[in-house]
Amino acid sequence: MTKDTGLQKTAEIIYDYAENKTTYQTDKIVTIPSSAYLDQDIWEAEVSKIFKELPLALATTAELREPHSYKAMDAAGLPVLMTRGKDGVVRAFLNVCSHRAAAVAENGCGIKKRFACKYHGWTYSADGRLMGVAEGNTFGDVDKSTLGLRELPCEEKGGLIFVILTPGKEMNLDNFLDGMLDDLENANFKDWAYLGQRELTGANWKIAFDGYLEGYHFAQLHPETIHPRTLSNLTHYESFGPHMRIGFAQTDIKEKFDAAPKEKWGEMENTGYDFVRILFPNVSVFLAPEITQVAQLFPGETPDKNRTVLTFFRPDPPKDDEDKAALEGMMDFLHNVVRDEDYATGDQIQKGLESGAHESIILGKNERGNQFFHECLAYYMNDRKGPMPTI
Incomplete structure (x- = not known):
């Protein structure tokens, strides 16, 4: 789908994996202590050092396309308001009135030139200025x-x-x-149409996010949903700073690639292979012309919970009611796969870790993406000491 010829080498590697029934492998297995998913102090430090210090992808251009558009949301326990001013610039604020700390906008998206606190009616402009004090006299x-x-x-x-x-x-x-968004810019993602959103909750945010980072589980956990399209345990990893582009081979990659000139393979994303793009620390982007899913994972109110927001896009808006209904069905399908297969298993994993049956979990040589994610977590938790991990 994208036209980035820089993907040519990656496409050839993924095809080679499929031909030889292998996958990306590193030289070691890694253990992660169970406490990483359970400990209150670790969880609080992640919120403080990761979620409150690093740039988080909280919204998309498609959600705030017009002047005076806004999006209000909760992120890692904080109320956030994003606005696009009449000058076209997007700004972000804590969604907190300076009078008595109530919210000035309800969660959601819309169009507003002014934001009024529902408690006493103080009003603010889209660029955050206090415009009016109710009954100021x-x-x-x-x-x-x-x-x-x-x-x-x-x-x-x-x-x-x-x-x-x-x-x-x-x-x-x-x-x-570190160049992570070059191919999204090449795909012109900023002009894609917003379709809708779904929310769900699950286990510790890292338990949930670990599932986005490998395809080792596809055959066992997704035999009727993901696996018919995508080969299991065939994954390629590339890193951009702490971020990743993860390549997956489709079940018909040999048929699709053998029918195309080899020099065109790098232009065939979603035809023979797919990517999941991981934005550290908490966003997964699956880009496809039929429907694109952006998953945002946030720590919940306690270490054993996460809140996940799935937002969906397509290059063009729905053509008619029938098309819109079909897209709603696709959004429901993707939400249900995450909820009923991935997150239901994540809840079981949470209980398993809490049982104390084992002191750690194991990340295999084929689970390099998971290893890398935990290495990057350690890098930022240790105040960025030492070199940035790479794949």
């Missing part, structure tokens, strides 16, 4: 210029909107992404 003198919404670092790139959840933090987004 009875309230007293205030300097409105000092009482705007608290702004968060925010930047838009490749059709995604990144926010750091700590005011005043420096955002060096290009350095953090």
Whole structure:
């Protein structure tokens, strides 16, 4: 689907895996202590050092396309408001009124030129300025210029909107992404149409995210849903800073590739092979012209819970009611696969870890993506000491 000739070598490697019935393998297996998924202190440190310090992909251009559009949401326990001003710039704020700390916007997306706190009616502009104090003549003198919404670092790139959840933090987004979004920009993802959203909850956020990072489980866990399209235990990994592009071979890769000129294989994403793009620490993007799924995973209120938001896109909006109904069916199908297969198993894993049956889990040589993800977690948890992990 994308036209990035830089994918040619990757496509050839994935085809070779399919021909030789093998997969990407590293030289070691790794163990992760069970406490990594259970311990309250570890969980609090992840929220503090990972989710509140790194750029998070919280929204897409498609959700805030027009001037005065907005998106309000909860992210890692914090209320966030993102707006696109009349100048076309996207900004982010803590969704907290400067008067008595109530929200100024309900969660969701929409169009508003002004945001009014539902508690006392103080109003704010899309660029965060305090515009009006309700019945100000009875309230007293205030300097409105000092009482705007608290702004968060925010930047838009490749059709995604990144926010750091700590005011005043420096955002060096290009350095953090390290070229990760080049192929999304090439696919013109910023112009794709928003289709809808689904939410679900599950086990510890890392238990859930581990499932997005390998295809070793496809045959066993998804025999009637994913496996008919995608070969099991055939995965290729590439890293971009802490992020990954994970390649999967479709079951008909040999047929599709043998019918095409070899020099065109790098242009055949979704025809013979697919990618899942992983944005550290918590986003998975499956890009396909039929329907694209962006999964955002956030720590829940306790270490044993996560909240996942699935958002769906397509290059063009629904053509008619029949097309819209078909897309709704596809969104329901993808949501149900995650809920009923992946996350139901994740809940069992959570109980298994809590049982104390084993002190650790094992990541095999074929699960390099999982190993790399945990290496990157350790890198940031240890205050970025030492070199950045690579694949």
